Amino acid sequence: MNLLLVDDEYHVRKKLLDKIDWKALGIARVLEAGDGEQGYEIAGHVKIDILISDIRMPRMDGIEMAAAIRELYPDCVILFLSGYSDKEYLRSAISLHALSYIDKPVSPEQVIAAVKEAVSYCSNLQNSAFASKIKEARLVRLLCVPKPDAGQLSSLLQDCSLSLLHFADSRTILIQILSGDGIPSGLTDKLGGLLTHSGLRYISGDHHDNILVIHLLSDKEQLVSSLTESFFQSLFQRASYLLKNTSYFIAVGVIAENIQEIYHSYQSAVISLQQNFFLGMNSVSFAGPSVSPEFVPDESFRRGLLGSVKQNDPDTCFLLLQSLYESYQQHPAGLISVVRENYYGILSQLFQHCLIHHFTFPSASNQQLWDVISSAATLRELHTIAVNLYQSYFDFIRTNESRLSVSGKLKKLIEENYGNPGLGLQFLSERLKLSQSYISQLFKQETGTTINQYIISYRIDMASSLLLKSDQKISDIAGCCGFTDQNYFTKLFKKYTGMTPSAYRGCIS
Structure with a gap:
C-alpha cells in the first residue's frame, strides 16, 4: 500500500517518517509533500491508498486536496491532522468521510493506531461484501448533494445493481442519533434486517457522524408511495426496540418521482427534523407543508x-x-x-x-x-x-429573604411601587418598620446615593423606556411613573438625560 503524508511543517513530517516503522504496518511506500498542491501533483503519478494530511496549508489546503485525491482514488482512506482551531473547519470536510481526525500536537502512537485501522479498512475492501457496502454508502451520500456527478452516479448505480427505475417512486428517511458517540455499532445491519423483513427495498449509509440515511426504493412488489403514515408508525415502533437505550429523532421526507428528486426528499427530511425538537425525544416527523405559523412571544x-x-x-x-x-x-x-x-x-x-x-x-x-x-x-x-x-x-430568595440587605429590600419596594406618587421615605419607613433616619443612613452607606435620588433615577429610567416602547402621551407616562406634575417631570427628565421627553422620543425614533 502507498501512503502520502502532507504537512507544511517539515519537523512534523520528519518526526513521523523517522519514528514509525511503516513497513511493519503494511505500508510499502511512503511519500511526502509540503502543501496541498504538491500532494495532489504526487497523487497524479502514484496511486494513493492512505492519505495523512494537515488541514491548514498554503496554496491548497488539506480539505481541497483530499477532495481532489478522492476524485482520483475513490477508495483512498483519509486521515486528517487537526488542531483545536480546525474543529469548525472540519465541518466542511464531513462529506469526505475521513476515517480519523488526529489531534495536534501529533504523537507517533496516535498515527500508528490510525494507520493500523486504515490498513485494515483497505484490506477489507478486498472482501466483496464489505466493498459492496462501501459503494452503497457512497451512493447514499452522493444522492444527498444537490447536483451529483453524473459519471460517479452512473458508476455507483451499476456497482449497486440499481437502475433509474428504482428511484421512480422513492423516499428518504433520516435517523438522527442524539446520544453516545454517533451511530451504534451494528445498528445499520439490524435496521436493514427489519426493513427487509417488512418487504422494503432500500439503500442506506451514514451521513455526518450521527445521521443514518435510508433511501427507500420501489420495485414491482412494493411501491413506496403506497405506504401509509400508519405503516411507517408501526415500522418505527418496531425499530424502537432496536434503538433502546438510545435517544433519537426520525424524519420521513416527501415522495421522489425520479432520482433527481431524491435530494429534495432528503432536504425535506432534514427540515422535518426541526419538528422533532418540538415533538420531543424519540419522536417521528413527516415532511410536508407547515400546519401552523411560527410562535413569537411578545x-x-x-x-x-x-x-x-x-x-x-x-x-x-x-x-x-x-x-x-x-x-x-x-x-x-x-x-x-x-x-x-x-x-x-x-x-x-x-x-x-x-x-x-x-x-x-x-x-x-x-x-x-x-x-x-x-x-x-x-x-x-x-x-x-x-x-x-x-x-x-x-428557593434562594425564600432561604435568604431574612438576610437580604436593607438596601436590597428598599430597592425592591421602590421598583414595585415607583408609580405610586406617595412613594418616599415615610412610605418605605412604614413598610419596613424602621426609622426614616436609619434607612436613609444605611441606604447611602450601601449604595452611595440617597433614597430620593434613587427613586427619581429609577422613575426616569422607567419613563425613558416607555417613551421608546409605547405611544402613550407624555403626561400619561409621567403619571405612570409617579409624577403628578408634568412640568416637574419634564424638568427632572431634562436634568437626568440632557433633553426633554418629547425631544428624547423624537431623537431615538
Missing part, C-alpha cells in the same frame, strides 16, 4: 415574567413558563435557533435581575448560559432548564 410575556420575579410570585412565574412551552409545542414551525435565543433571553433577564440587586444567587457567564441552552436537544429540555433555574432562584 414583550408583555417578558415583562410579566420579570414582574413575577420582582413580586416573588413563583406560581405566576411557572404558569407563564408553562404557557410558553405549550405555545411552542402547538406551533412547531419556528427556527430552533430562535427558540433557543428566546429562552436565553428570559434566563439572562433573571441573571440580570440578580446582578442589579446584588443577589449572590449562582449565575453564569453569557457563554456558559448559552452552552447550557445549546445542549438541549428538545423543547422539553429547554423548558426544564428554565423551570429549574427559576425554581432555584425562588
Whole structure:
C-alpha cells in the first residue's frame, strides 16, 4: 500500500517518517509533500491508498486536496491532522468521510493506531461484501448533494445493481442519533434486517457522524408511495426496540418521482427534523407543508415574567413558563435557533435581575448560559432548564429573604411601587418598620446615593423606556411613573438625560 503524508511543517513530517516503522504496518511506500498542491501533483503519478494530511496549508489546503485525491482514488482512506482551531473547519470536510481526525500536537502512537485501522479498512475492501457496502454508502451520500456527478452516479448505480427505475417512486428517511458517540455499532445491519423483513427495498449509509440515511426504493412488489403514515408508525415502533437505550429523532421526507428528486426528499427530511425538537425525544416527523405559523412571544410575556420575579410570585412565574412551552409545542414551525435565543433571553433577564440587586444567587457567564441552552436537544429540555433555574432562584430568595440587605429590600419596594406618587421615605419607613433616619443612613452607606435620588433615577429610567416602547402621551407616562406634575417631570427628565421627553422620543425614533 502507498501512503502520502502532507504537512507544511517539515519537523512534523520528519518526526513521523523517522519514528514509525511503516513497513511493519503494511505500508510499502511512503511519500511526502509540503502543501496541498504538491500532494495532489504526487497523487497524479502514484496511486494513493492512505492519505495523512494537515488541514491548514498554503496554496491548497488539506480539505481541497483530499477532495481532489478522492476524485482520483475513490477508495483512498483519509486521515486528517487537526488542531483545536480546525474543529469548525472540519465541518466542511464531513462529506469526505475521513476515517480519523488526529489531534495536534501529533504523537507517533496516535498515527500508528490510525494507520493500523486504515490498513485494515483497505484490506477489507478486498472482501466483496464489505466493498459492496462501501459503494452503497457512497451512493447514499452522493444522492444527498444537490447536483451529483453524473459519471460517479452512473458508476455507483451499476456497482449497486440499481437502475433509474428504482428511484421512480422513492423516499428518504433520516435517523438522527442524539446520544453516545454517533451511530451504534451494528445498528445499520439490524435496521436493514427489519426493513427487509417488512418487504422494503432500500439503500442506506451514514451521513455526518450521527445521521443514518435510508433511501427507500420501489420495485414491482412494493411501491413506496403506497405506504401509509400508519405503516411507517408501526415500522418505527418496531425499530424502537432496536434503538433502546438510545435517544433519537426520525424524519420521513416527501415522495421522489425520479432520482433527481431524491435530494429534495432528503432536504425535506432534514427540515422535518426541526419538528422533532418540538415533538420531543424519540419522536417521528413527516415532511410536508407547515400546519401552523411560527410562535413569537411578545414583550408583555417578558415583562410579566420579570414582574413575577420582582413580586416573588413563583406560581405566576411557572404558569407563564408553562404557557410558553405549550405555545411552542402547538406551533412547531419556528427556527430552533430562535427558540433557543428566546429562552436565553428570559434566563439572562433573571441573571440580570440578580446582578442589579446584588443577589449572590449562582449565575453564569453569557457563554456558559448559552452552552447550557445549546445542549438541549428538545423543547422539553429547554423548558426544564428554565423551570429549574427559576425554581432555584425562588428557593434562594425564600432561604435568604431574612438576610437580604436593607438596601436590597428598599430597592425592591421602590421598583414595585415607583408609580405610586406617595412613594418616599415615610412610605418605605412604614413598610419596613424602621426609622426614616436609619434607612436613609444605611441606604447611602450601601449604595452611595440617597433614597430620593434613587427613586427619581429609577422613575426616569422607567419613563425613558416607555417613551421608546409605547405611544402613550407624555403626561400619561409621567403619571405612570409617579409624577403628578408634568412640568416637574419634564424638568427632572431634562436634568437626568440632557433633553426633554418629547425631544428624547423624537431623537431615538
